[in-house]
Amino acid sequence: xxxxxxxxxxxxxxxxxxxxxxxxxxxxxxxxxxxxxxxxxxxxxxxxxxxxxxxxxxxxxxxxxxxxxxxxxxxxxxxxxxxxxxxxxxxxxxxxxxxxxxxxxxxxxxxxxxx
Amino acid sequence: xxxxxxxxxxxxxxxxxxxxxxxxxxxxxxxxxxxxxxxxxxxxxxxxxxxxxxxxxxxxxxxxxxxxxxxxxxxxxxxxxxxxxxxxxxxxxxxxxxxxxxxxxxxxxxxxxxx
Numbered sequence: 001x002x003x004x005x006x007x008x009x010x011x012x013x014x015x016x017x018x019x020x021x022x023x024x025x026x027x028x029x030x031x032x033x034x035x036x037x038x039x040x041x042x043x044x045x046x047x048x049x050x051x052x053x054x055x056x057x058x059x060x061x062x063x064x065x066x067x068x069x070x071x072x073x074x075x076x077x078x079x080x081x082x083x084x085x086x087x088x089x090x091x092x093x094x095x096x097x098x099x100x101x102x103x104x105x106x107x108x109x110x111x112x113x114x115x
Numbered sequence: 116x117x118x119x120x121x122x123x124x125x126x127x128x129x130x131x132x133x134x135x136x137x138x139x140x141x142x143x144x145x146x147x148x149x150x151x152x153x154x155x156x157x158x159x160x161x162x163x164x165x166x167x168x169x170x171x172x173x174x175x176x177x178x179x180x181x182x183x184x185x186x187x188x189x190x191x192x193x194x195x196x197x198x199x200x201x202x203x204x205x206x207x208x209x210x211x212x213x214x215x216x217x218x219x220x221x222x223x224x225x226x227x228x229x230x
Contacts, residue, residue: 032217043205043221051216094217105158
């Protein structure tokens with residue numbers, strides 16, 4: 001069984017500040033890990049993914065995440081927040097041994113960016 | 116058309132109505148999914164069609180009925196719904212099998228309101 005925990009349902013940062021969204025996972029097999037972003041009234045869009053290659057993964061819009069097996073974490077970061085980053089962010093886990101499309105999602109973190 | 120398209124984007128229906136949500140993917144994928152997104156609840160996987168095999172979430176009420184006539188089209192038939200079924204219904208697709216990376220491609224969703 002797999003699970004994902006996103007720490008903090010709401011995160012607020014000032015424009016230009018560091019963005020850090022936390023995700024911890026549980027998986028009995030090597031995981032695939034994903035971050036998705038959802039803007040208001042839209043579907044989810046993939047930001048980045050880890051599939052057992054490089055542990056530091058770079059995604060779209062300046063975001064990156066680091067896979068840390070020892071900490072079972074996959075935190076999302078961006079050095080400098082933009083107003084356009086305000087959205088809801090979902091961490092998800094799946095694996096290569098089952099239908100990898102059946103991802104387990106976290107509860108989501110709403111990011112607010114203050115001017 | 117590109118990606119995953121869902122129609123209608125908004126639907127208001129009474130509890131005695133019958134309606135359908137439609138999803139079409141133009142990505143050549145071989146798996147399609149229905150997710151339910153309710154306020155303050157995790158993303159819920161409702162149905163999966165993968166390599167023409169249907170996998171259900173046993174907790175989904177029978178008033179939701181999926182149909183997948185081919186690998187590009189997916190429907191969700193709705194009948195005698197309840198107000199608590201009001202939510203954003205998201206369709207997604209992915210490629211399973213040899214080229215599977217577990218990434219989901221989402222449509223923009225159908226916002227359903229049950230009166």
